[in-house]
Amino acid sequence: MTTANSWLDEFPARIAELDRAHLRRKRREVTPHEGARLNVDGQTMLAFCSNDYLGLAGHSQVIAAACAGARAFGVGSGASPMVSGHSVANAALERELAAFVQLPRALYFYAGYATNSSIVPALVGEGDALFSDALNHACLIDGARLSRAKIHRYAHADLAALSAQLAQSPARRKLVITDAVFSMDGDIADIPALLALCERHDALLLLDDAHGFGVLGPQGRGSLAHFGLAGPSASRRVLYMATLGKAAGVAGAFVAGDDALVEWLLQKTRSYTYATAAPPLLASALRASLTLIETEQWRRDHLTRMIARLRDGLRPVLRGTSWQLGESTTAVQPLLIGPNDEALAVMEGLRERGLWVPAIRPPTVAEGTARLRIALSAAHTEADVDHLIEALAQIASAHARLSPEPETAVA
Ligand SMILES: *Cc1c(COP(=O)(O)O)cnc(C)c1O
Numbered sequence: 001m002t003t004a005n006s007w008l009d010e011f012p013a014r015i016a017e018l019d020r021a022h023l024r025r026k027r028r029e030v031t032p033h034e035g036a037r038l039n040v041d042g043q044t045m046l047a048f049c050s051n052d053y054l055g056l057a058g059h060s061q062v063i064a065a066a067c068a069g070a071r072a073f074g075v076g077s078g079a080s081p082m083v084s085g086h087s088v089a090n091a092a093l094e095r096e097l098a099a100f101v102q103l104p105r106a107l108y109f110y111a112g113y114a115t116n117s118s119i120v121p122a123l124v125g126e127g128d129a130l131f132s133d134a135l136n137h138a139c140l141i142d143g144a145r146l147s148r149a150k151i152h153r154y155a156h157a158d159l160a161a162l163s164a165q166l167a168q169s170p171a172r173r174k175l176v177i178t179d180a181v182f183s184m185d186g187d188i189a190d191i192p193a194l195l196a197l198c199e200r201h202d203a204l205l206l207l208d209d210a211h212g213f214g215v216l217g218p219q220g221r222g223s224l225a226h227f228g229l230a231g232p233s234a235s236r237r238v239l240y241m242a243t244l245g246k247a248a249g250v251a252g253a254f255v256a257g258d259d260a261l262v263e264w265l266l267q268k269t270r271s272y273t274y275a276t277a278a279p280p281l282l283a284s285a286l287r288a289s290l291t292l293i294e295t296e297q298w299r300r301d302h303l304t305r306m307i308a309r310l311r312d313g314l315r316p317v318l319r320g321t322s323w324q325l326g327e328s329t330t331a332v333q334p335l336l337i338g339p340n341d342e343a344l345a346v347m348e349g350l351r352e353r354g355l356w357v358p359a360i361r362p363p364t365v366a367e368g369t370a371r372l373r374i375a376l377s378a379a380h381t382e383a384d385v386d387h388l389i390e391a392l393a394q395i396a397s398a399h400a401r402l403s404p405e406p407e408t409a410v411a
Contacts, residue, residue, distance in 0.1 A: 036050070046355050050375060054303070056289050066250075068284060069285060074280075081272065093283040094254070100290060104262070108252060112253035114275065116206075120147050122268040123239075123265075124175045127173075129169045129174045130144050131176045134153055135184070137179055157189065176197070179211070180210075181210070181223065192227050209222045239257045252278050307330070311325065321400065323337055333376060339370060349391070350388075350392070
């Protein structure tokens, strides 16, 4: 049977709509090259887009551990951890992760997205209350929606608003969810203040440390350690979550916290129970990566120097433009451009100069705040960072010649 005007025929027009709004995303085919370079569609590019902040994804010891893991355990895990997928390698990794973040117990998941979108509904449900920063990652938002708890969204980092919402909520179970380092802005949440609020209102704090784990705190132990909140002082009010595909250079994620809380998540998280366990070779690779994170402080020190070099170098370049560098001290350095087409044009200008910096557009970021998300890594050299600054200087001056009117600042 055929139907006139079926919605199934509308996809080409809907895609054309994305094109018109400069919102169509295109993938590139990449192969890793030396250092922070990538071969992109056949061309070598200096990349500032990877979350491999410590340069561990291609490390020889991590690769060797993955190969040894494949030989010892095979490539696939074969089943859910609840059946036969809980390999000795995954179990050892969980113990090492818990010790590393100085919390009682950890649970290892195959991906961060699946973790957050599934642990939130395991923690709260109908009749409970959720408090969520407006700039939280999509997987926390999806978890909140799936939970059916009442969602209170507070303006980004507005703890006065959060405090008022917590005080007014009649719910007995309250869960505050937040990125620890915000993924598109690079700023760090005020975790001590969040914890104090949670203490006052008997709420649990779920911290997504995807961009802090491995990078922040002594030995890279993450954002709790960054604020001196790890170890014996770690509160049972925190459920710590981090991903392992960014600074750790591999894949997967984990949650860590109070023993009973983690046991509850093991029992009730659907993406844990009903998904095939991560391949044990990844756990082998992650254990090697964890050792490098802990012992090679020079990676974090070098990254810190690259961040300072970029910020210092861009300051004079941005003078007289409408572009703004976000207030970030982390490896995520957002260069706010504003309109989608302009952000794409700057990205294109960089591409022509052999540099790859992704333009991030709505709905990933708010309307009118399209930006270049510059991600720095320990794999970048001083010359790499200088190359980016110089290219942006050329594009900014060409842009100024094209639009002689003084630009209004981007809000
Ligand atoms: C990348 C990211 C995730 C998702 O983790 P994956 O392991 O890539 O699925 C979750 N939260 C934040 C803040 C992230 O940046």
